[in-house]
Amino acid sequence: MTKSSNTPSSKKNESLKTTRRNFLKSAAALPVMAVAPGLLHAASSEHVVVIGGGFGGATVAKYIRLWSNNSIQVTLVDPKALHTSCIMSNLVVNNRLRLDQLKITYDSLRDTHGVTVLRDKAIDIDPAAHTVRLKAGGNLHYDKLILAPGIGFKPLEGWDKKVMPHAWIAGNQTTLLKRQVSRLAQDSTFIMTIPRSPYRCPPGPYERACLIADHFVRKGISETDEARVVILDANEDIQAERETFSKAFDGIYRNIIDYVPNTEVFAADASTMALDTSFGEYRADAINIIPNQRAAWLLRKTGLTDGGDWAPVDPVTYESSVYPDIHIIGDSQATKQPKSGHMANSQAKVCADAIVRLMKGHAVDSKERLDNLTTNSACFSPITYDEASWLSANFAYDKSSGRMKLEHIGEAHEWSKGNYKEMFAWASNLFNDSFI
């Protein structure tokens, strides 16, 4: 947090000599000295089930174990053996990173923190019986259930994601988009559709557009070439880092990027590579459909969205407004905080703290806690091959409305190589704080 570099103390030098395993153990032990005795020593066999092993799910599993001094059992359920990070995945599209560099195991959650990791898919929830049904068979009983399943997509007529990838959940889709981008020629047209807000990672689409425009630039495009990146935005304006992206679209990428706001996409046709929109038909050599979004399927099926797109929660605990003992964090919940991995991590800590308090019989609504309930989001956006900008936002609980209120927001005055370097330090620490 400090701007100045620290002078390593003898204590710090000693810690550098320890093995990685010892380091992790000492890190896990540290909270013990700071925890109130009542929260520390109550023996417990309560069971928390976490559905979804992304940034939110991994963080909440880890921090419940840390803050309960390992007294609360936590089971994490995810169908995949590894998590592939959406964060930094645009750098796979422009060939700065390999996808395998964004894959994170659950080994540390299991081996260091004692989380039970189940590779399975949750297919049903019975809120009355407090059980989750698993695809492989059998039911998992929970005292508290935490849902962190990410996003779901709204349907779009005629859309085939194998032809027009979304690449908005990292993995094979990211690889497919990368392949399509690598084939673009100097007279190619690339279209990206941006969903109506709210959607996952508000600056992400604009960042991706910049990197694909940069791809054209680095191929040596001149002002007479026909290459275009057309952004069809369902929103009336740029949704994040407006100053930065406006400057990029109107400046270094003015001959490549066409930004078209207020554009609704009605249908897609993979056979003709065409989109039917509120401004008529668009055709392109490659199309990146980032569809309109909503809460993940399991939440809608269980009725947790209460008829809306997202699941309403109390941000003091992230408990569902529909069913007790079910908590929802990250992209699927309905608070107005931005949907991002960093924010999911932030909400996960508030939720973990609440779960530990609730299970140990402590209040979650003391004035002191409510006065200090904060979340934040920070992210870096690559704008060129080796330069980045950043966005910072802080939220605090507002007792009068019962909502998280934006306290402060800021964005970088300019993109820079220094920011690009800092982006990797940010991501490394975010990955570690969530999964290690």
Add this chain to the structure above:
Amino acid sequence: MKSSFLHSVVIATTFLCSIAQAEDVTVNRLLASQCAQCHGTNGHAVGDMDGLDDESFKDLLEDLMDMRGEDRPDDIMDHQALGYTDDQIRRIASFYALISGKSEGTGESEHEEENEKEHEHD
């Protein structure tokens, strides 16, 4: 930048407040954990990022108050610091001082270090 006088007032006031009333350390822990996304769990940073686990109460408090006081905030941390109240910043510094073992009054501030360097040439 805020003046060193103002720093002294803030530090003295917050120190007295912390003596006057017992506070829930787990509230401070939750608040401070919101730094960990960038600075590592319990302030143990990896890579090219400043850790917080060796920070004294006084140094961290001063750094954060400096960031909040920038006339033209241009660093991401200047903006992050603007998202917190004085009391929240004190609580964050207090939590990391528990980890570093450098609680109120035991830190050697950068200003003091700088003053010492200046006086070496006297």
